[in-house]
Every structure is written in C-alpha cells, then in structure tokens.
Amino acid sequence: xxxxxxxxxxxxxPTPPNTVxxxxxxxxxPLFSRVRLATPSDVPHIHKLIHQMAVFxxxxxxxxxxxxxxxxxxxxxxPFRSFTIFILEVSPKPFPENxxxxxxxxxTPVVHIIHSDLPVEDPEREIFKSEDENIAVAGFVLFxxxxxxxxxxxxxxxxxxxxxxxxxxKGLGKILLSAVAKQAVKMDYGRVEWVVLDWNTNAIxxxxxxxxxxxxxxxxxxxxxxxxxVYGNTN
Amino acid sequence: xxxxxxxxxxxxxPTPPNTVxxxxxxxxxPLFSRVRLATPSDVPHIHKLIHQMAVFxxxxxxxxxxxxxxxxxxxxxxPFRSFTIFILEVSPKPFPENxxxxxxxxxTPVVHIIHSDLPVEDPEREIFKSEDENIAVAGFVLFxxxxxxxxxxxxxxxxxxxxxxxxxxKGLGKILLSAVAKQAVKMDYGRVEWVVLDWNTNAIxxxxxxxxxxxxxxxxxxxxxxxxxVYGNTN
Numbered sequence: 001x002x003x004x005x006x007x008x009x010x011x012x013x014p015t016p017p018n019t020v021x022x023x024x025x026x027x028x029x030p031l032f033s034r035v036r037l038a039t040p041s042d043v044p045h046i047h048k049l050i051h052q053m054a055v056f057x058x059x060x061x062x063x064x065x066x067x068x069x070x071x072x073x074x075x076x077x078x079p080f081r082s083f084t085i086f087i088l089e090v091s092p093k094p095f096p097e098n099x100x101x102x103x104x105x106x107x108t109p110v111v112h113i114i115h116s117d118l119p120v121e122d123p124e125r126e127i128f129k130s131e132d133e134n135i136a137v138a139g140f141v142l143f144x145x146x147x148x149x150x151x152x153x154x155x156x157x158x159x160x161x162x163x164x165x166x167x168x169x170k171g172l173g174k175i176l177l178s179a180v181a182k183q184a185v186k187m188d189y190g191r192v193e194w195v196v197l198d199w200n201t202n203a204i205x206x207x208x209x210x211x212x213x214x215x216x217x218x219x220x221x222x223x224x225x226x227x228x229x230v231y232g233n234t235n
Numbered sequence: 236x237x238x239x240x241x242x243x244x245x246x247x248x249p250t251p252p253n254t255v256x257x258x259x260x261x262x263x264x265p266l267f268s269r270v271r272l273a274t275p276s277d278v279p280h281i282h283k284l285i286h287q288m289a290v291f292x293x294x295x296x297x298x299x300x301x302x303x304x305x306x307x308x309x310x311x312x313x314p315f316r317s318f319t320i321f322i323l324e325v326s327p328k329p330f331p332e333n334x335x336x337x338x339x340x341x342x343t344p345v346v347h348i349i350h351s352d353l354p355v356e357d358p359e360r361e362i363f364k365s366e367d368e369n370i371a372v373a374g375f376v377l378f379x380x381x382x383x384x385x386x387x388x389x390x391x392x393x394x395x396x397x398x399x400x401x402x403x404x405k406g407l408g409k410i411l412l413s414a415v416a417k418q419a420v421k422m423d424y425g426r427v428e429w430v431v432l433d434w435n436t437n438a439i440x441x442x443x444x445x446x447x448x449x450x451x452x453x454x455x456x457x458x459x460x461x462x463x464x465v466y467g468n469t470n
Contacts, residue, residue, distance in 0.1 A: 050384045050385065050387075053384075054385060059385065062385045063385045064386055064387070065384060065385055065386060065387035066387060070387045073389060081317070082316070082317070082380070083380075083382045142382065144380070144381065144382055145317070145318075145379070146379065146392065146394065147308070147309075147318045147377065147379055147394055148394075149285045149288075149377055150285065150289060150294065150298045150299065151299055151304075152285075152299070152300035152305045154308060155459075157381065157392070159383075159384060160384050181458055181463055185464060185466055185467035190459060192457075192458040192463060193455060193456065193457045194456050195453040195456065196453070196454055196456055197452050197454075198452050198453070199452065211458055211462030211463070212458045212462070213459075213462075214455070215454065215455040215456075217432050217433050217434065218432060218433070218455050219430060219431050219449050219451065219453075220429075220430055220449070220450040221428065221429050221430065221439075221448070221449055221450075222450060223448075224390075224425060224448075227447070227448075228419060228420060228425075228427060228446070230446065231416035231417045231419070232417060232420035234413055
C-alpha cells in the first residue's frame with residue numbers, strides 16, 4: 001500500500017468530458033489535465049512513478065517491481081473488475097480531439113483546465129512525455145474492487161495515488177481521487193477506501209476535506225516473505 | 236472490513252486432503268474439520284455468519300447485508316480472481332468421500348482432525364446444518380486479490396475471518412488463515428493482508444504467532460454514504 005497525495009488546492013474548473021472548454025480565455029498559464037485508463041504502453045511510466053512514490057514514502061527497501069512483472073500482472077482482466085490504473089496527464093494545450101483514448105469503450109477520459117499564475121517547470125518532461133510532445137504523465141491512481149460484507153456490496157480500494165512533485169498543490173490529487181469516487185458511484189459501489197501514513201498530516205487533512213473518515217482503531221496485518229512461504233508446505 | 240479470529244490453540248493434526256486418516260484412533264472426542272469453496276447455496280449461512288460477526292465487533296449499526304445482495308455480488312467471477320469464500324465445516328464423523336465438493340475443479344477441500352477433551356455443544360446446530368445431518372458450518376473466510384505495486388504482484392486481502400463462538404479455541408481460525416496463505420503461495424502471490432481492531436489483543440497475538448507483522452503507522456480512510464454519493468454529480 002502506498003498513498004501519497006498532494007495537499008488541498010483550489011478546485012479546478014471542470015469541463016465537459018472530452019471537450020475543450022468553448023470560448024474559454026484562461027487567465028495566466030492554463031494547464032489542461034486528463035484522466036484516462038492506462039494501457040500496456042504506459043508501463044514504463046507507471047514503473048517510474050511507483051519508484052518515485054517509494055522514494056517519497058522512504059520505502060525503497062520494499063521496492064522490487066519490474067516493468068515485466070507489471071506488464072504480466074496488470075491488464076489481464078477488464079478494467080474496474082480487477083486491478084485498474086488511471087493515468088493523469090497534463091498539457092499546456094488542449095488534448096487532441098482525435099486521441100485514441102477518446103474511443104476507449106470502458107472509460108471516457110475526463111478533462112479539466114487549471115489556471116496557474118506561473119508556468120510549470122517540469123524537469124522530467126522528456127522522461128514522462130506521453131501521447132504527443134505537449135503531453136506529460138503527471139501521476140496515476142491504482143485501484144481494484146474490494147468487498148464490504150456488512151453492505152454485501154463491492155467498493156474500490158485505492159492502492160496508490162501519486163502526483164509528481166512539480167504538479168502538486170494544483171488540485172490534481174483531488175481530480176484523481178474524484179475520478180475513482182465518481183466511477184464507484186456510477187457502478188453503485190458502496191465505498192472507496194485507502195490507507196495513509198499517520199505522519200502524513202497534509203494528506204490526512206486533504207482526505208478529510210474530500211469527505212473521507214479516518215478510522216483510528218484498525219491496524220493492518222501483513223503476512224509476506226518467508227513467513228508466508230512456510231504455508232506452502234503445510235496442510 | 237471485519238476480522239475476528241479465535242485466540243491461538245494447539246495445532247490440529249493435519250490429514251491428507253480429502254481423506255479420512257487411515258487407522259486413526261482419536262483420543263477423546265474427534266472433530267473433523269473441512270475447508271471448501273463456498274457455493275451459492277451457502278448464502279443463507281454466510282449471511283447469518285456475517286451478522287454474528289457484526290454483533291461480535293459491536294458494529295451492527297453498519298450491517299445492511301441481505302441474502303439477495305450477497306447472491307448478486309458473489310460467485311460472478313471464478314474463485315480466487317475476485318471475491319472468494321472458504322466455508323469451514325465440522326463434523327463428529329469423517330466427511331463423505333463422495334461429497335460433490337470433492338469434485339470442485341477449482342479447489343480440493345482440506346480436512347483436519349481435532350481431538351478435544353469434551354464434545355462440542357453447538358446450540359445452533361440445526362440452523363447451521365450443512366451437507367448432511369452430521370455436518371455444521373462453523374465459520375468462513377472472505378478474501379479477494381489485492382495488488383502490491385512495490386512488488387508488482389497480486390496478493391490476497393482477507394476481508395473477514397470468523398469462527399462461531401462454540402468452535403473457538405480449537406485451532407480452526409488457524410486452519411482458515413492457513414488455507415488462504417497456502418493458496419497465495421500456490422498462486423505465487425506476494426502477500427496476505429487483513430486488518431484487526433487495536434483493542435482485540437487476543438487476535439493480534441494470534442496473528443503475530445501466525446507470522447504476521449502488525450503495521451502501526453497506517454490508517455484506513457473511507458469515503459462512503461452521502462460523502463461518496465456527491466461525487467456522482469461532479470466532473
């Protein structure tokens with residue numbers, strides 16, 4: 001588990017999905033954002049983002065993901081039924097209307113426009129270049145169904161939510177979390193859950209402002225490594 | 236989430252799957268246990284067990300499960316790929332060799348024999364009667380795949396583990412948890428995780444003896460009810 005979200009920021013102006021705001025005259029420097037389903041070709045970017053998240057959480061000693069393992073274990077089931085990734089992209093220009101992502105039958109990309117006073121300096125623009133030279137991958141959210149037996153209903157569990165450092169404090173974490181919550185409502189799911197480190201007070205405040213409850217009494221138990229492997233030989 | 240397991244107890248004698256221990260002369264009162272995959276016909280028992288768990292956890296105000304919702308939301312995907320339930324059954328006699336559960340292609344039932352000094356008095360034997368008049372449902376475990384991005388591997392998340400009161404302190408919780416761990420190893424999954432209430436010190440000790448780490452720093456965040464529904468109308 002790993003959940004690193006930026007602190008709260010002004011709510012971006014929503015635009016109808018898949019469209020460029022008609023006649024908008026952005027003040028300052030507009031930044032267009034897009035949330036779309038990941039595809040296998042996103043794996044190199046996803047791998048780098050997961051590593052950045054491990055660095056942020058000071059948990060690189062637990063990081064052993066490889067691109068080939070990600071490719072093998074993601075994308076094998078339809079999105080939303082199993083492990084699902086939304087990619088967050090940004091661009092100083094409107095997203096192309098003829099993007100192949102707009103034809104994805106499982107999810108219509110969601111576009112917002114953010115007005116910021118200063119242009120964003122992205123030192124990793126080349127590494128995270130996406131569909132065209134204007135578009136950069138800025139973050140992701142990885143989630144999958146869980147099940148509440150008390151509700152007898154599925155929900156979503158967010159394993160990771162991450163925005164790259166230069167794009168934080170712009171409301172992009174809220175856009176990612178909202179996209180998962182909106183999908184949960186659409187599917188009549190009962191809950192969205194995730195975890196946060198108790199020292200990450202910025203994130204806790206952000207989540208509470210998003211409407212989440214923090215459950216203080218529950219502790220995570222984990223069986224892994226050699227302690228798990230011994231069960232392979234038991235009856 | 237809801238995890239209520241009995242405290243540790245002597246390890247039961249394992250027997251080869253699907254067989255009655257040859258030539259065994261149990262001391263005292265033998266109790267045969269079987270772990271098998273749930274089927275749709277188990278839903279009435281599963282519903283009652285979930286309610287008993289809510290009572291144990293003092294969380295009945297969160298309980299709204301119905302049998303029809305359970306039937307609608309479980310069993311739609313192959314076991315282990317999505318929401319999965321193992322049923323724990325007990326019997327004073329060996330389990331029938333010609334049981335239809337033995338022909339389940341997805342999971343071979345696991346049978347153990349427990350020796351106890353006194354026979355178990357089960358006040359709800361009639362309500363929880365299962366395959367034949369000797370067999371009673373004693374508990375269950377509900378689990379589903381999760382995903383560790385640091386490992387780039389799936390794992391299992393245990394949503395519920397529950398043993399009915401009269402069958403506690405006999406090692407049956409250990410049998411249920413071990414069955415999930417063994418399946419995880421079989422599938423080359425990286426972790427088994429679940430949560431525990433911090434006041435449930437018996438359970439915490441039990442889990443630690445099973446090899447689990449308790450992660451003290453993580454807190455669960457939950458978006459549900461009206462706070463979730465508002466996202467249905469946002470962009």
